Amino acid sequence: MLLPLAVEALSALAQGHRLAVFRLLVRAGPDGLAAGEIAREVGIRPNTLSTHLTLLNRAGLVCARREGRSIIYTADYAGMRALLTFLIDDCCGGRPELCGDLAGLAQGDICTPPRR
Template sequence: MEFPVALEALSALAHGHRLAVFRLLVRAGSEGLAAGTLAHEIGVLPNTLSSHLTILSHAGLIRVRREGRSLIYSADHDGMRDLLSFLAADCCDGRPEICLPLAALGQTCGGAA
C-alpha cells in the first residue's frame, strides 16, 4: 500500500461514527449489513450515514452490493489487510519479539476483540 492510500484510509477511520461503522461491518463478516441497520446501530440519520459510507468506500475499506432495493455494506477485508500490513511493515526494527503480540492477534480472529 502506498503512503497516500494509507493516509486516506486512516483519515477515513479517524472519525467516531466511521470507525464504529467499520468495526460493525468487520464483525458482520461477508454477509454485511443494510444501510438502515447501520444507521440504527450507530445512531445517525441515514443521510449522515451515507456520507460516512462514501468516505469509507473511497478509502477502500468497505464494499457495497445491491440486494433487491437494499444496499448491503461489508468490510473490504483486502483493504483492511493492506492497511494493517502497511502499519506493521516497519515494525520491530530487526527485533521480532516486539511484534509477537500482533502475530497472536491473528490467531484470535473470530474471538473477542
C-alpha cells in the same frame, strides 16, 4: 499500500461515527449489513451515514453490493489487511518478539473473515 492511500484510510477512520461503522462491519463479517441496520446500530441518520459510507468506500475500507432493493455494506478485508500491514511494515526491526502475532498480517494469518 502507498502512503497517500494509507493517509486517506486513516483519515476516514479518524472520525467517531466512521470508526464505529467500520468496526460494526468488521464484526458483521462477509454477510454485511444493510444501510438502515447500520444507521440504527450506530445511531445516526441515514443521509449522514451515506456520507460516511462513501468516504470509507473511497478509502478502500468498505464495499457495497446490491441485493434486491437493498445495498449491503461489508468491510473490505483486503483493504483493512493492507492498511494494517502498512502500519506494521517497519515494525520489529528484525525482532518479531516485539510485534508478536502482528507479523502474521502480511501472510494473511490474522484477520481472515470467517467463512459461512
